[in-house]
Amino acid sequence: AQTVTQSQPEMSVQEAETVTLSCTYDTSESDYYLFWYKQPPSRQMILVIRQEAYKQQNATENRFSVNFQKAAKSFSLKISDSQLGDAAMYFCAYMDSSYKLIFGSGTRLLVRP
Amino acid sequence: DAGVIQSPRHEVTEMGQEVTLRCKLISGHNSLFWYRQTMMRGLELLIYFNNNVPIDDSGMPEDRFSAKMPNASFSTLKIQPSEPRDSAVYFCASSPTGSYSNQPQHFGDGTRLSIL
Numbered sequence: 763a764q765t766v767t768q769s770q771p772e773m774s775v776q777e778a779e780t781v782t783l784s785c786t787y788d789t790s791e792s793d794y795y796l797f798w799y800k801q802p803p804s805r806q807m808i809l810v811i812r813q814e815a816y817k818q819q820n821a822t823e824n825r826f827s828v829n830f831q832k833a834a835k836s837f838s839l840k841i842s843d844s845q846l847g848d849a850a851m852y853f854c855a856y857m858d859s860s861y862k863l864i865f866g867s868g869t870r871l872l873v874r875p
Numbered sequence: 876d877a878g879v880i881q882s883p884r885h886e887v888t889e890m891g892q893e894v895t896l897r898c899k900l901i902s903g904h905n906s907l908f909w910y911r912q913t914m915m916r917g918l919e920l921l922i923y924f925n926n927n928v929p930i931d932d933s934g935m936p937e938d939r940f941s942a943k944m945p946n947a948s949f950s951t952l953k954i955q956p957s958e959p960r961d962s963a964v965y966f967c968a969s970s971p972t973g974s975y976s977n978q979p980q981h982f983g984d985g986t987r988l989s990i991l
Contacts, residue, residue, distance in 0.1 A: 797979065805964060807982035853918065862931065863908070863968075863980060865918040 764789045766856050768866035775844045776874050782829075783839045783869045785854030794858040796830070796837045801868070802850040810852070813837065841871075849873045877901070879983035881967050887989045893955040896986045898967030900948050906970040907950050908980055909942055913963045924950065957990045964988070 765788045775781035787796070798810040813821045813830050820828050825845075829838045841848055854866040880899040888894055900907055909921040922932040927944040935942070939958070944950045954961055964987050968980040 799982075805985050805987075807966060807968075807985075809979045809981075812979060860931070861906075861923065862920050863910075863918075864920075867917050 764791075764856055764858065764864050766854055766864050766866040768854055768869050770869045771867075772870045772872065774872040774874060775841070777844055777846060779844055780840060780842045781844055781871065783841075783852050783854075783871070785837045785839070785866055787835050787837065787854070787856050789835070789856065789858065791858045794856060796828075797855040797857070797863070798826070798828070798837075798839045799853045799855060799865075800848075800850045801853065807853075811839065844873050846873050846875060879967055879969050879981055881965075881983035881986050883986060884984065885987045885989075887991065888957060889991050890958055891956045893953065894957045894961075894988060894990075896952040896965050896967075896988070898950045898952070898983060900950070900969040901971075901981055902948070904969035904971045904981070905947065906980075907944060908968040908970070909950070909952050910966040910968065910982075911963045912966060912985070918966075921952070959990045962988055962990050 767786045770784055794815045796813045800808045800810050811821050811823045811826050813828055820830050825842045827840045851868045851870050853868045856864045882897045906925050908923040910918055911921055912918045921934045922942045923930055924944050940954055942952045964985045966982050966985045968982045970978050970980045
């Protein structure tokens with residue numbers, strides 16, 4: 763069965779600095795998608811970034827970028843120039859042809875002013 | 876465009892009562908997903924529909940839970956009878972296509988359910 767692991771329950775970053783959140787997954791599939799979702803205290807689930815497994819190029823969305831290592835089954839999220847509004851829970855998620863989103867346990871990001 | 880709309884936002888009820896959670900999909904979307912979020916189990920998929928048809932309900936915890944799509948834009952998740960362990964945040968999400976694709980799921984704001 764596919765699993766997603768986020769080993770950092772909580773991370774802290776100084777405003778304007780860079781932080782990297784880790785995610786590993788396990789699958790026997792070769793074709794799948796990976797996502798990072800943000801959940802602020804308002805509890806909305808907001809899509810931050812997504813990566814297609816068949817693409818070697820790492821996805822980027824403004825200050826957010828990923829480091830996708832397919833062989834290592836690793837999918838980390840880098841947030842540059844951290845802002846107070848980035849404080850939230852971040853969930854890594856996996857989806858394959860079953861069309862189910864499988865989520866990690868989440869990482870709480872604290873941003874220090 | 877309106878996003879996925881869930882109601883109610885909060886629900887508090889006593890054990891044994893019937894609970895109905897509602898979800899309106901984004902216009903044009905034809906896939907619907909119900910998730911449950913708890914501290915112990917995190918985010919887990921309960922059931923998903925494609926074109927009003929349940930495709931996978933393997934995540935539905937037990938017979939007390941049922942979900943329906945009476946039409947293409949609306950879904951309900953019902954718990955009868957409710958128990959304190961059902962307390963959680965329930966999310967609905969929709970997606971524009973039922974086939975495997977990279978279309979992301981768009982989430983509603985969730986319903987926080989508390990069973991006393």
